[in-house]
Amino acid sequence: MRWLVTGGAGYIGAHVVAALGAAGVDPVVVDDLSTGHAGRLPAGVPLVRADVRDGTALAGLFRRHRFDGVIHLAARKDVAESTAHPLRYYGENLDGLRSILAAVTSSGTSSVLFSSSAAVYGTPSRCPVRESDPTAPENVYGRTKLIGEWMLRDAAGSAGFGWCALRYFNVAGAGAPHLRDHGGTNLVPRLLRAAAEGRPATVYGTDYPTPDGTAVRDYVHVADIADAHVRAAVALRHGEVRDEILNVGRGEGASVLQMIAAVAAALGRPLPYSAQHRRAGDPADVVASPARIRDLLGWRARHDLHAIVTSAAAEDRAGPAQKDVPRTAVPEQHPGPRSKNQIKNAQR
Numbered sequence: 001m002r003w004l005v006t007g008g009a010g011y012i013g014a015h016v017v018a019a020l021g022a023a024g025v026d027p028v029v030v031d032d033l034s035t036g037h038a039g040r041l042p043a044g045v046p047l048v049r050a051d052v053r054d055g056t057a058l059a060g061l062f063r064r065h066r067f068d069g070v071i072h073l074a075a076r077k078d079v080a081e082s083t084a085h086p087l088r089y090y091g092e093n094l095d096g097l098r099s100i101l102a103a104v105t106s107s108g109t110s111s112v113l114f115s116s117s118a119a120v121y122g123t124p125s126r127c128p129v130r131e132s133d134p135t136a137p138e139n140v141y142g143r144t145k146l147i148g149e150w151m152l153r154d155a156a157g158s159a160g161f162g163w164c165a166l167r168y169f170n171v172a173g174a175g176a177p178h179l180r181d182h183g184g185t186n187l188v189p190r191l192l193r194a195a196a197e198g199r200p201a202t203v204y205g206t207d208y209p210t211p212d213g214t215a216v217r218d219y220v221h222v223a224d225i226a227d228a229h230v231r232a233a234v235a236l237r238h239g240e241v242r243d244e245i246l247n248v249g250r251g252e253g254a255s256v257l258q259m260i261a262a263v264a265a266a267l268g269r270p271l272p273y274s275a276q277h278r279r280a281g282d283p284a285d286v287v288a289s290p291a292r293i294r295d296l297l298g299w300r301a302r303h304d305l306h307a308i309v310t311s312a313a314a315e316d317r318a319g320p321a322q323k324d325v326p327r328t329a330v331p332e333q334h335p336g337p338r339s340k341n342q343i344k345n346a347q348r
């Protein structure tokens with residue numbers, strides 16, 4: 001099986017690529033490296049550096065390969081940035097998906113797996129929240145994911161491909177130190193950065209209606225997220241799943257203060273914090289019901305909170321992944337259409 005992984009050099013994408021490889025699936029990555037790092041990719045994995053909104057680049061890619069499916073992770077994910085720049089987020093997240101779905105449709109590719117998010121629920125009507133519960137995203141980022149699910153369903157209904165949207169909850173941890181999350185905004189990397197810089201961690205909101213007043217989330221290990229992709233890809237391929245939306249979470253909540261305590265325990269030293277006002281678009285309590293993905297794909301989270309935090313805090317002796325410097329990945333050659341001038345210059 002050969003699958004295209006968009007955003008495969010990103011934090012979650014690189015774990016998905018590694019898990020696909022381990023399962024005997026052949027991944028090809030397209031990534032513009034805007035937030036990704038080529039050095040996260042294993043040896044021999046072809047990397048096409050392109051923006052997924054570039055229809056010409058995608059057409060060439062789909063001409064060169066016959067993909068069994070596409071895993072579409074490439075997107076922006078910063079909630080605060082999405083509030084400040086809504087049109088950028090609608091543009092990048094939805095134009096990117098539309099462009100991928102156009103390529104899938106015209107190439108007759110049979111399966112699409114989409115990175116959705118718990119952000120589609122906003123403040124859930126109940127916790128643990130089920131896939132059939134109402135969606136009411138409270139920020140632009142979450143709305144781009146919900147509209148993405150609708151776009152996917154509509155395109156699949158017309159073109160006839162199978163699809164699955166995975167609603168990840170709060171992804172954290174690392175399968176290996178060089179794969180960890182360098183993103184600035186997710187809680188665990190923020191806490192680790194504060195500890196490394198010797199300053200207090202910022203806690204946004206201490207007056208939520210939760211047991212300790214701080215926001216509660218469902219943290220799930222990125223390796224478990226990657227495993228869910230492999231299972232969903234295989235199920236799509238075998239027609240066991242056709243059009244499905246699945247939560248991917250552990251079904252257990254942890255508050256920000258509990259996460260601070262877990263990080264402090266992993267580092268072996270206290271982590272002071274300073275309390276700030278709540279951020280716009282941050283719900284109080286978001287915890288998954290993972291019953292459906294367990295029943296359909298046999299998936300369950302294998303890593304607990306301790307494993308999540310200690311893997312995220314593990315030292316990388318090789319240093320952080322170098323942006324844009326491929327350590328092992330193979331940049332794919334894609335000649336594409338060339339202008340007359342380019343041909344003339346090349347002949348000189």
Ligand SMILES: NC(=O)c1ccc[n+]([C@@H]2O[C@H](COP(=O)([O-])OP(=O)(O)OC[C@H]3O[C@@H](n4cnc5c(N)ncnc54)[C@H](O)[C@@H]3O)[C@@H](O)[C@H]2O)c1
Nearest residue numbers: 007009010011012032033034035036051052074075117171
């Ligand atoms: N991290 C989380 O907790 C979380 C939770 C829910 C959903 N998600 C979703 O999972 C996906 C991956 O998130 P991540 O945490 O790995 O983020 P990330 O920023 O590490 O990865 C995104 C990758 O996509 C690439 N990319 C972005 N825009 C692109 C474009 N237009 N063309 C080509 N490549 C592009 C980036 O270079 C990067 O490699 C995103 O869709 C995100 O919304 C993440």
